[in-house]
Amino acid sequence: MANGIERPLDLLNNSRGKEILVQLKNDKQLVGTLLAFDIHINIVLDNTKEVVGGEVKRSIGLTFLRGDTIIFISPASSARKE
Amino acid sequence: MANGIERPLDLLNNSRGKEILVQLKNDKQLVGTLLAFDIHINIVLDNTKEVVGGEVKRSIGLTFLRGDTIIFISPASSARKE
Amino acid sequence: MANGIERPLDLLNNSRGKEILVQLKNDKQLVGTLLAFDIHINIVLDNTKEVVGGEVKRSIGLTFLRGDTIIFISPASSARKE
Amino acid sequence: MANGIERPLDLLNNSRGKEILVQLKNDKQLVGTLLAFDIHINIVLDNTKEVVGGEVKRSIGLTFLRGDTIIFISPASSARKE
Amino acid sequence: MANGIERPLDLLNNSRGKEILVQLKNDKQLVGTLLAFDIHINIVLDNTKEVVGGEVKRSIGLTFLRGDTIIFISPASSARKE
């Protein structure tokens, strides 16, 4: 599951084209397909949805997200509620 | 829909001259036509409108917006309420 | 209306000697004549007035304003209440 | 217990492949296996769990965590409630 | 009134030895004679007074003030209540 991750950005690189969950500092979450990122952790998501309490609140399509608003990023396939 | 986006700033470059939605850290949203941006994500919008709860609150015309106040930017054509 | 703006600072350059509206992060607005700015978006305004709810609260004359306190800057001629 | 720690990052280096506790600025805690880190203290955790009041709130699997959201990091084996 | 201000720091340079009003991010104001400043807008004031609601709250004499706590600086002679 964790093979091939030497540096933190390797996880983002492995997630290109896949769905990720992004936890923002303002307590909101975005879910979308990771298209691009840079060293500031600025990212572009496609098919982005804002999720509140597990429910989709709105669709915001293609989105450029500033890295300094992010707490964590997780591949959606690896996240499970308990 | 996501063709040609290698780096995050590519999405902004593709959006020049088009309407974008800008989500600010202070919970407000601006909608306007993207005229220019730089690597700090400082942007200039034309025909800018401040939107609160889906309604136009005021028109502020041409606007220089500091990048460090931005959470995300989305092409208006790709954003849909649900 | 938007001719000649290639980079964000072009809008500020075009606004020298003209009245601008400055929205601050602390929810206040300043209106004044733009005399000077730098790459940090530090600016100097003349005949500065603090505006709250559309009314002039106080005049503070010549003012040096730190860039990191600014959300957006708009030429006063392009801003209209709705 | 503290042998071999000359510089702060030595503790993170010694913790690769081991479970760590991460205290975030938003009062939440994450527990997971440290896979990678960089000089910004961006880290990647595997089998990440969000912990509130000593109880697992949710599992978020593989996670990229931005360094600027972290207060402290502690090897889970060295933390004891009292 | 605004002659000779090409760059923002020109206003501070013109204000050396004169009384200035400093608006801080914590809603307080300092009034004092500007002795020195640097590019971080760190400043030294003499005969500094903390002003709240137009009234002098306390005198703090010579003061070194960190630039990142400042919103705006205005020559006291140009500020008028309305």
Next chain:
Amino acid sequence: MANGIERPLDLLNNSRGKEILVQLKNDKQLVGTLLAFDIHINIVLDNTKEVVGGEVKRSIGLTFLRGDTIIFISPASSARKE
């Protein structure tokens, strides 16, 4: 008591291997043995204890602490309640 301190980091250097008190921006205090620090004031503490109101709340053992969360650091031997 203050001999040999030319630069701020000299105090931290003198405190290696000794118990220090760390006041955090979130109003909490940590007490532990200083093992290492760097120029960002990232530090590693051993036998770390979180202290609230003078009482040990929990032990967190070895800890990597990010410098930007710190207000002040004091050798525990020099701190006295009054």
Next chain:
Amino acid sequence: MANGIERPLDLLNNSRGKEILVQLKNDKQLVGTLLAFDIHINIVLDNTKEVVGGEVKRSIGLTFLRGDTIIFISPASSARKE
């Protein structure tokens, strides 16, 4: 009183070995003898006391204080309540 201050750090240099008042961003004040400082305004104080409402709350002896937590620094001899 203000002779010899060309640059802001000159005031700190003149205050070495003397008592200073430090106003912190968290509304607290520290009073102590200035031993050392650097360009980040990190400082070391000796015989440090935390002062709230003009009264000494606790003594914290030798203290390393991070510069980014400071609003202003004033030589104690120049501060007078009014």
